[in-house]
Amino acid sequence: MPVYAICPLTVVPVRLGPTHRSEMGSQLLFGELVEVLETKGRQWTKVHCLQDDYIGWSPSPQLRDLSPEEANLFSQHFAYSLDVFHMLMGSDEALAITLGSRLPYFDGMRFALGNKDYTFSGQAVFPEDIKKGPAMVLKMARKLLNAPFLWGGRTIFGIDSSALVQLAFRIAGYDLPRLAEQQVNRGEIVDFIEKALPGDIAFFENNQGRINHAGIILPDAKIIHVHDKARIDAIDHFGIFNQQEGKYTHRLRVVKRIFSPADILPVLLPEKKETEIKQQALF
Secondary structure, three states: OOEEEEOOOOEEEEEOOOOOOOOEEEEEEOOOEEEEEEEEOOOEEEEEEOOOOOEEEEEHHHOEEEOHHHHHHHHHOEEEEOOOEEEEEEOOOEEEEEOOOEEEOOOOOEEEEOOEEEEOOOOEEOHHHOOOOHHHHHHHHHHOOOOEEOOOOEEOOEEOHHHHHHHHHHHOOOOOOOOHHHHOOOOEEEOOHHHOOOOOEEEEEOOOOOEEEEEEEEOOOEEEEEEOEEEEEEEOOOEEEEOOOOEEEEEEEEEEEOOOHHHOOOOOOOOOOOOOOOHHHOO
16 A cells, blocks of 8 residues: 655755765655655655655655545645745744645645644635636746755755746646656647747757756746746747856757647737847857
């Protein structure tokens, strides 16, 4: 019988190996569920993240075991926190949670996790009430502006490019994998950047041709992505142009559209202004 657990803290690391020195590949946010694959002593648990199928190792003391019945209940009845940062208030303690955290079996004001009762007075949305579409994606992505870059991070205190894309789309009702190299397999190809719409995802490649970066298209030929921090830069058919550095920082590979036609904003990206970018500025 499968064994499950929940993240009962603000954020819990998911590492590549069962040691604190191992690289952090992702994070669990409060309320997210995992399937327990194996344990190593009392300190480490190999987890399968149910929200995106990511597999890694988390500290066992930072997880709370769930029965299959609880896991099933919490996976179907929850709300997303829409606040970048908010305090849960318990009877004798407070707990900070971040954007996209899950409030299990939330009744609109309160929920319980084990023997602890919490009150949540911030903004939250139930999955069935989400107004799917690009507008929600862009709204959630913009909330993360200026979050510092952190490899494997998924919060306002540190985030990477694929996590920004994943988190914004998830809260808007679209499930995507954790890594950019996996996300690129979703959606339909947009033939030209000039035909991209706000909410489309642009993917970028390194010198070996491997997808290593992603961002969300904004109006006015802009893109929100993570480079040192979550930021907005210009994009064209070459890639992302950083005005501060005076050069292209990421080479465009492909643009994908996740939305169905019914969800898409009926506004094309405005026509781009002519820019004087010298060829030597490329990458």
